[in-house]
Amino acid sequence: MKLALRELWRRPGRFAVATAILALIALLLMVLGGLLDGLVAGSTGALRAQRGQLIVYSSTSQESLVRSHITPSVRKEVEGVAGVSRVAGIGSVQLGARIDGHGPRDLVPVVLFGYELAPKGLPDAVPAYGEVYADDSLHAEGVKKGSTIRLGPARTPVRVIGFLQDSRYSGQGTLWGSLATWRSVLASNRPGERAGDGVDQALVVRVAGADAGGQASAIDRATSGATKTLTIPQAIDALPGVSQQQTVFNQIIGITVVIALVVVGLFFALITVERIGLYGVLKAVGASSGILFAGVLVQALVVTLIASAIGVAVSLALAAAIPSGSIPFVATPSRLLTSTAYLLIAALLGCAFSLRRVLKVDPAAAIGGEQ
């Protein structure tokens, strides 16, 4: 063990290139993962922030909030379902926001939500007409408490009275106000999508008991199929692109891990070949294959850990350096840790290729030139 570590300290140059490559691969894994996390977080925050377990869309909406339409009569039916403890309307509209300090053509895309049941991080009381809470990502756009934001072509003003975290939607910052605020902003700016009085886009439903899935079908039965009710995780999966993004990115991450495995395998196979003479001598003086291979593993782990540390440092630096809005990149501790874990596993497996070679070293070869 000590032998392996000493070699690392005494001959860092020999491990430098492999460490550099692994650091790049570590960074690649973390960037890929961070992009995925950023994309997913930015498009699902508003749903994850909901305090209900279920979300009710109209059945014609294809599980899309903007196209969903819940009439007051349907809402009554949902409220009548046994086990439903709270039904709250929700609505959304995507608009360009004019924010003080921005140029006349420099609009910030935002999604305004109208709600009855406060999302996580907000007080239970719904804000007064014309007042909204803002997602804290809008801080970067110069939004402050007390700022007035003008929404859409009608320049409908709303005043920011506070902030909440992690509530982004479609990759955009969000504003949260009352349903009345939402209906009025929608009607002024999107005449084609006007919602009549009492009409909500969707319903957020809280149920008593643990069987949210069972309640979902009960709701859809009660409305005779006029609704399509999803649990919040199902609704997140139904967001356009989210599950595809996850699949594609995870596949790319998987192949990148395989490449790391090949690199580690190749590097330590070559290093082992170089050491056959040395291993012969060590075996002749009584070292077991196990202890020699353990040395290879220790080196692989140390090299991978150093590479991962570099990857983590660069990822954090990238996350800090990337201007908000240009690349949806976040560096979360869990992502950095899992990337490191993947690399360590790849390194261990990669080393396994060298095991056979270490076992094959014949201590008798250390002596003489015969045979």
Place this chain on the structure above:
Amino acid sequence: MFLALREIRRAKTRFALLVAAVALLVFLILTQQALQNGLITSFVGAIKRQSAAVLVFAVDGQRTLQGSVITPALQKAIESAPGVAEAGRIGQGTFTVVVGDAAKSNAALIGYEKSQLGGPDRLSAGRMPAAAGEAVGSAGDFSLGDRVRVVGPGKAVELRVVGLTDNAQIQVSPTLFVAWPDYVAATRAFNPDAKTVPPSVIGVRPVPGVSAGALTTQINKTSGDADALTRDQAAEKAPGVAAVRNSFNLIFLLFALVVPLVTGLFFLIITLQKARALTLLRAIGAPAGVLVRSLLVQALIIIGGGIAIGTLLFFPLSQAKVGKLSLSFDPAAVLFWAALLLTLGLLSALVAARRVLAIDPVQATTGGGAR
């Protein structure tokens, strides 16, 4: 040549591992290039496909078709701007549709008032719509003769696909080009509350002698609410497109670094390992140039082989669909990456070649080469 090939044959596993690593990297790069192109095409393909040279958005639309709403006043201002020969309304929305007897699905509708200002600029099959209820669909999503019902709370609209056009998706949705009245009917089917149906953008044709770029400047000067863009600008500056490009460029940069580092490391280690043999070869009169050439031949074989195998792996995938994204095999991209990786790989092998040149044949007699 002889030396190079002999050595590869003797150390098959080692060289095969490296070829595999390079092939995997090439495969990943090409896949991501195709994903990037596929993503961008399915986000904004229809914008490039539509026939108007200049598109005028409302500033509030933030350069998205679905977000932009043109007020009658803005439309008047655009039509009267100097350099405008002809203007036509273009509307876009995403709707719930039933294709044939299939289940409900999503489709984007692009309604155009004049087929030369917003209709598809070319068809891959069928003909342009001539009568009410006829539509051109995005190839791959629709077939000629498909019957499409736009459904919603209002009166359903029946459409028939009479033409097909390539790379014409918008918002990663199957897309239909229809005449303006059909678009208005579809909007009312979706939302009977809609009183008027405003256009999303105005397609404009410049008078002879005025370029599309010059016209955009003119229109933007005319009205502070107008955001005129050429067709290419409208596609490139759509929100998200830049983020997609930036994200992928970051990934490409990392991959482009990993490939030469892996091959460089490999040849460096291999060269160090055979230092003794190379010294001997130098001592018996092999010119350094021959040894360097043999090294470069090996690098060429490995990287070339890796590129070939990676491309072969990529080819079947490029014919497939990832989620809703259709990929394509882009020979230009393949050539670009092949040339870049080959150059970088050979350059990295030159580091090892420097080692070879530094070998002093005298060491063969003094035994210095053994250390």
Place this chain on the structure above:
Amino acid sequence: MTTIATDLALQMERVSKIYSVGDAQVVALDHVDLTVDADEIIALVGPSGSGKTTLCSIAGGLLTPTDGSVIVGGQDISRYSPKQLTRFRRESVGFVFQTVNLVPFLTARENLLVVDEIGPRTGRRARDRADQLLDELGLTDRSSNLPAQLSGGERQRVAIGRALMNEPDLVLFDEPTSALDTQLGDQVVNLIRHEMKSRGTAAIIVTHDDRITHYADRVARIVDGRISDPGARDD
């Protein structure tokens, strides 16, 4: 592990070693008998291919004999498993190889301590022993130098130190002077004799070198896998 009470460092009886090369069988050792007393130094000489390296490898537990019995320091190792042999080599014999074969990235002192690190650690005891050996071998002020910074003779002395770390019953030398010039060779052989005799440790020195035969208690000659002349102890 059975221990046989004996005064002999090595007792080989009717030891044969047969290699299979394709279909053919090559007899490397043919019913060899050889005994080495507890403090005896014998030189093993013979032309190349005569089987002297095979003999040495079997005595050191690097190879197992096809037939016959090998008892080293009272342990019958002829039927040991590879695992037992590894342990036997770690605890009971010392090796000095032809090409010096020190670990290039370890200092002289660390090269001695390798022997302790690859087995069950004894820590302090091993460090004391290494320092003592370095002192006896006149290497104290070179103890933190890497092999590349040492002269050929110094390297060979470090190798001897390493062989003595585990207080072996028997030390095997494989051509210890072949890489050294005459004067250095003499010094090294002198040192070997001194170290072995002062510890009462037995040694087998495989060599071509006539100088060594003068320092040995006995010269055994091997030809075609047979001991042609077991030699006579000349003290």
